[in-house]
Amino acid sequence: MTEPDTMQTILIIDDAKENIVVLSRLLKSQANIIFALSGEEGLKIAGTRLPDLILLDISMPGLNGFEVLEHLKQSQTTADIPIIFITGIPDAETEEKGLNLGAVDYITKPFASAVVKARVRHQLKLQRLTTALKEANTRLTQLAMSDPLTGAYNRRYFLDALKKELERVQRYRHPSILMVFDIDCFKSINDNHGHDIGDKVIIEMVKVSTTMLRKNDIFSRFGGEEFTILLPETPLAEAAQIANRLCLQIARTTIESGNKALSFTVSCGVTQLRDDDKSPDSIMKRADVALYQAKQSGRNQVVIADATEPSVSN
Numbered sequence: 001m002t003e004p005d006t007m008q009t010i011l012i013i014d015d016a017k018e019n020i021v022v023l024s025r026l027l028k029s030q031a032n033i034i035f036a037l038s039g040e041e042g043l044k045i046a047g048t049r050l051p052d053l054i055l056l057d058i059s060m061p062g063l064n065g066f067e068v069l070e071h072l073k074q075s076q077t078t079a080d081i082p083i084i085f086i087t088g089i090p091d092a093e094t095e096e097k098g099l100n101l102g103a104v105d106y107i108t109k110p111f112a113s114a115v116v117k118a119r120v121r122h123q124l125k126l127q128r129l130t131t132a133l134k135e136a137n138t139r140l141t142q143l144a145m146s147d148p149l150t151g152a153y154n155r156r157y158f159l160d161a162l163k164k165e166l167e168r169v170q171r172y173r174h175p176s177i178l179m180v181f182d183i184d185c186f187k188s189i190n191d192n193h194g195h196d197i198g199d200k201v202i203i204e205m206v207k208v209s210t211t212m213l214r215k216n217d218i219f220s221r222f223g224g225e226e227f228t229i230l231l232p233e234t235p236l237a238e239a240a241q242i243a244n245r246l247c248l249q250i251a252r253t254t255i256e257s258g259n260k261a262l263s264f265t266v267s268c269g270v271t272q273l274r275d276d277d278k279s280p281d282s283i284m285k286r287a288d289v290a291l292y293q294a295k296q297s298g299r300n301q302v303v304i305a306d307a308t309e310p311s312v313s314n
């Protein structure tokens with residue numbers, strides 16, 4: 001969140017130094033002032049410094065103010081920076097053109113200092129609110145897709161990713177994998193060590209797993225002590241190795257409970273996404289059946305869906 005007392009930055013683009021000097025003096029108590037003496041230089045500075053507001057002259061050699069504005073609006077990084085034209089051109093047609101191109105205001109010279117200050121203050125305030133709203137929106141999006149305890153993706157995000165990957169598999173016919181992990185006898189960890197230690201086990205499980213995965217793999221906390229991993233473009237044999245390595249690594253992990261080291265294990269069901277899978281549901285069901293078999297066969301192991309035997313026992 002932007003601190004309310006953080007100074008914002010205004011970029012003045014004007015080929016006349018004296019205009020820059022006058023505006024800088026006028027506005028220096030409201031914001032940090034940076035400037036450019038041509039449209040070309042202004043575009044470069046706007047792209048790197050991302051000012052909160054641009055005061056833009058219209059008549060300049062090289063790129064004129066309208067052209068500068070159009071370039072700024074075309075670039076994703078600068079498109080949302082508010083622009084006020086400050087110009088000696090007083091006619092309504094030019095003002096209308098500037099506003100239609102996307103300027104937020106149009107001030108003609110000679111101007112009354114107090115009016116410029118008020119209009120700039122107004123735009124800076126709006127910009128601060130817009131930035132705060134964007135940040136809140138980003139945060140909300142993150143919250144909507146992640147699990148609050150671990151920060152891992154949540155069930156909703158994962159099912160969406162699985163659905164998209166299934167579409168890709170059916171289109172491009174590459175092998176992709178779903179793994180479902182479940183912490184073994186987690187209820188007794190909670191019962192014997194307390195809920196806080198149970199939470200620590202979950203957090204550690206996520207940490208160990210995510211450090212072992214590749215950038216494109218998607219890890220989620222699917223439910224309480226159940227986790228899912230999507231491995232795009234991965235052959236089944238390789239996925240079996242990854243699942244076994246993960247089980248082994250988790251079994252070697254300990255967390256502190258009182259002054260004792262507590263270890264824990266996971267069971268895992270693995271399945272490949274198929275051409276004839278109608279929805280993520282059928283893939284999840286297959287992986288769940290494999291996971292159930294892993295639990296039934298003694299836990300701390302990986303079962304590949306449709307294979308008759310557990311792949312490797314740790």
Ligand SMILES: Nc1nc2c(ncn2[C@@H]2O[C@H](COP(=O)(O)OP(=O)(O)OP(=O)(O)O)[C@@H](O)[C@H]2O)c(=O)[nH]1
Pocket residue numbers: 149182183184185186187188190194195196197198199202223224225295299
């Ligand atoms: N500490 C903690 N416990 C949770 C959380 N979410 C779910 N649980 C607990 O996880 C336990 C899951 O227990 P069960 O479904 O019986 O499974 P289990 O004991 O792991 O047994 P198996 O899966 O058969 O090995 C329940 O006691 C839940 O209360 C959580 O966020 N934190």
